Amino acid sequence: MARFTTFRFCLDPTVAQVGALERHVGASRFAYNQCLRMVFDARRAKESGVSVKVPRTGYDLINGFNRWKTSEAAGRVFAVDGEGVASVGATGLHWRHEVFQQVFEEAAVDLGRGLAAWSESRRGDRAGAPVAHPRFKKKGTARPSFRLRNQFPRSGKPAIRVGDGRPRSVRVPGIGVLSVREDTRRLRRMIVKGRARILFATVSRGRGRWWISLNVEAADLHPARRHVEAHASTPWVGVDLGLSSLAVAARSDGTEVDRIDEWPRTLAVTARRQRRLHRAVTRKKRGSQNRREAADRLGRYYFRTAEIRRRYAHEVSNRLVKNHARLVIERLDVGGMLARNPNLAKAIHDVGWGLVRRQIAYKLEWRGGELAVADRWFPSTKTCSGCGAVREMGGVALRTYVCRSCGLMIDRDLNAAINLAVWAELHHGADARTRDLHAEGPVDNAHRWERSGRRLRDGETSPGDVGTDAWTLQV
Numbered sequence: 488m489a490r491f492t493t494f495r496f497c498l499d500p501t502v503a504q505v506g507a508l509e510r511h512v513g514a515s516r517f518a519y520n521q522c523l524r525m526v527f528d529a530r531r532a533k534e535s536g537v538s539v540k541v542p543r544t545g546y547d548l549i550n551g552f553n554r555w556k557t558s559e560a561a562g563r564v565f566a567v568d569g570e571g572v573a574s575v576g577a578t579g580l581h582w583r584h585e586v587f588q589q590v591f592e593e594a595a596v597d598l599g600r601g602l603a604a605w606s607e608s609r610r611g612d613r614a615g616a617p618v619a620h621p622r623f624k625k626k627g628t629a630r631p632s633f634r635l636r637n638q639f640p641r642s643g644k645p646a647i648r649v650g651d652g653r654p655r656s657v658r659v660p661g662i663g664v665l666s667v668r669e670d671t672r673r674l675r676r677m678i679v680k681g682r683a684r685i686l687f688a689t690v691s692r693g694r695g696r697w698w699i700s701l702n703v704e705a706a707d708l709h710p711a712r713r714h715v716e717a718h719a720s721t722p723w724v725g726v727d728l729g730l731s732s733l734a735v736a737a738r739s740d741g742t743e744v745d746r747i748d749e750w751p752r753t754l755a756v757t758a759r760r761q762r763r764l765h766r767a768v769t770r771k772k773r774g775s776q777n778r779r780e781a782a783d784r785l786g787r788y789y790f791r792t793a794e795i796r797r798r799y800a801h802e803v804s805n806r807l808v809k810n811h812a813r814l815v816i817e818r819l820d821v822g823g824m825l826a827r828n829p830n831l832a833k834a835i836h837d838v839g840w841g842l843v844r845r846q847i848a849y850k851l852e853w854r855g856g857e858l859a860v861a862d863r864w865f866p867s868t869k870t871c872s873g874c875g876a877v878r879e880m881g882g883v884a885l886r887t888y889v890c891r892s893c894g895l896m897i898d899r900d901l902n903a904a905i906n907l908a909v910w911a912e913l914h915h916g917a918d919a920r921t922r923d924l925h926a927e928g929p930v931d932n933a934h935r936w937e938r939s940g941r942r943l944r945d946g947e948t949s950p951g952d953v954g955t956d957a958w959t960l961q962v
């Protein structure tokens with residue numbers, strides 16, 4: 488079992504369940520903040536000369552929190568007897584039994600990860616942008632969520648179950664059976680056949696709804712669905728993710744092997760609608776019911792377009808990884824592009840390039856293919872694929888590349904795709920199995936974990952069992 492994927496469902500909780508969900512969200516935030524307070528207190532004590540261990544890992548924090556929650560420091564409840572004499576009736580966090588205890592532990596684990604990322608980043612052991620020190624979570628700012636681990640008792644059923652009793656439901660320990668709006672059949676079938684198991688459930692609130700994300704460990708794709716190991720003789724296919732065409736794929740010999748031009752019409756129409764909905768919000772009086780309603784409409788609209796984009800990105804990435812075992816894409820400096828060209832920013836956002844690229848990376852890996860990522864500074868659009876001359880290009884409006892040295896006239900995106908394939912033949916020709924799959928960073932949206940888990944090569948799942956999104960496991 489080697490793939491990690493996420494199934495996300497929209498919840499339909501009862502009024503009582505909403506109360507329970509909110510209690511757990513609050514408990515998760517509370518535990519995170521309390522653990523952070525313990526870290527700060529210990530550091531302060533240490534600075535003033537007290538010999539004390541500063542909690543660092545999730546394990547330290549869990550133990551610290553468990554000691555604290557039953558202590559007097561967490562609160563006292565007084566009992567008053569018939570003669571009016573008060574005595575301490577109970578100590579500790581008085582509401583601690585109203586939530587499932589794991590919620591505290593997972594919050595502590597999250598803080599432990601945040602602290603580790605911060606200290607790695609500070610030592611220079613971590614790639615990417617600097618990571619800030621964890622901060623207190625304020626109500627209303629962080630996205631409200633909590634996470635629970637699944638448990639697999641030796642006898643009996645796992646704690647988190649899908650479709651138990653009724654098909655459209657998820658059972659979450661401490662809360663009960665929650666209704667979901669979508670069909671859970673795909674996941675249920677995988678679990679029943681032993682091809683998947685649920686590791687975690689993350690419940691969150693956003694866009695006016697409650698959601699549950701189930702992190703699932705799944706078996707590898709069926710061997711027949713995988714590319715036979717990409718061989719040194721397999722030609723590289725360059726993929727240019729552009730603006731005029733979403734994706735153009737070509738081989739180093741100049742053959743165009745794929746072109747994805749079609750845009751979902753809905754996405755093209757949306758920009759204007761988005762502006763109108765946004766204006767509607769800003770025109771309404773702050774704090775008014777009307778403004779809230781307009782904001783809800785805008786939120787629902789964002790959500791819908793994001794869904795369309797995601798679905799389309801899956802289509803595009805599936806098509807590319809199904810047909811080609813060795814792909815080369817460009818490492819895009821999206822951050823830099825956004826800063827330089829605010830108009831491009833919107834375009835990039837709409838295209839969802841990042842999404843397509845991440846999906847290509849993990850799907851190709853599932854299929855045993857090979858991915859190369861060209862250097863950010865490789866001038867794929869400025870180089871002539873005919874003679875290799877490099878020249879400055881005009882804006883993105885220019886759709887044809889014209890070479891002044893050899894006179895070649897070629898579609899701009901095709902030119903870039905060919906150059907990428909040529910680059911890969913040069914840099915990854917013989918036996919180089921690129922390990923650049925995760926250089927792009929996290930694969931998922933729920934857990935920003937960087938490294939991939941162990942991979943085994945047997946087992947069987949079909950491409951239909953893919954899940955909503957993939958994620959990688961921290962080693």
Ligand SMILES: [Zn+2]
Pocket residue numbers: 871872873874875876890891892893894895
């Ligand atoms: Zn040329």
